[in-house]
Amino acid sequence: MMEVKNISVSYGAGNIVADISFSVNKDDRLFILGRNGVGKTTLLKGIMGILPIKGTLYFKEQNITKYSAARRSQKGIAYVPQGREIFPDLTVAENLEMGALYHKVDYEKKLREILEYFPILTEHMVRKGGVLSGGQQQQLAIARALMGEPDILMLDEPTEGIQPNIVTHISDILMLYHKEKHIPVIIVEQNLKFAKKLGSKFVIIQKGSIVKAGKIEELTDEISVKYLSV
Ligand SMILES: Nc1ncnc2c1ncn2[C@@H]1O[C@H](COP(=O)(O)OP(=O)(O)OP(=O)(O)O)[C@@H](O)[C@H]1O
Ligand SMILES: [Mg+2]
Secondary structure (H helix, E strand, O other), X not given: OEEEEEEEEEOOOOEEXXXXXXXXXXXXXXXXXOOOOOOHHHHHHHHHOOOOEEEEEEXXXXXXXXXXXXXXHHHOEEXXXXXXXXXXXXXXXXXXXXXXXXOOOOHHHHXXXXXXXXXXXXXXXXXXXXXXXXXXXXXXXXXXHHOXXXXXXXXXXXXXXXXXXXXXXXHHHHHHHHHHHOOXXXXXXXXXXXXXXXXXXXXXXEOOEEEEEEEHHHOOHHHHHHHOOO
């Protein structure tokens, strides 16, 4: 489905992400874990095509390493950046419409379908995105990403600054969507409880490289103390 092969990313001198490889298939929910500043966001931006990469990226049996971010998006890679980055001055409805732009979807049909996963948004369709609560904005950001009917979903710290009951709610929505649509999910996180609840496998990054990887059941307290605790 997606194979990340020996990917390195830099902002000039020195690699921030160095020689990372992993793959995901349609039934995977992969968590990318690691302390602050280890390169998690940089890695996702490299996969999305926002930063140039060294190495090779395969998606749906195709080498897409040279594709622009826009082309990767059209090919079916969706990405919700850290901090959500919805359009604060556009309404919720307009934000969702933006998500469908440049994608071959029946907008009205897709909107109805996506709102079933995110019922809270139906109450706020004509409000500006920027006035929603953090938890609602995160749901809007994910819903917008799904409007393009992606074949893979990548989320960067979706639980950051969100209260626990909303985190549980978002986790349930993501699990349901994943089960119904059979698309892989890649999530960068620091929230271990969320990772253990939703994940099926994990990688841990330290200084830009993978130091540990496995099934989520193999993520023991010993490992989290060693690589993740502050
Ligand atoms: N635009 C940039 N130019 C230069 N260096 C950058 C830039 N963006 C990030 N970095 C550096 O790259 C390293 C990795 O940053 P990155 O944002 O990928 O970390 P992260 O693992 O996502 O951290 P966090 O958990 O805090 O979000 C950091 O040392 C950071 O200072
Ligand atoms: Mg980050």
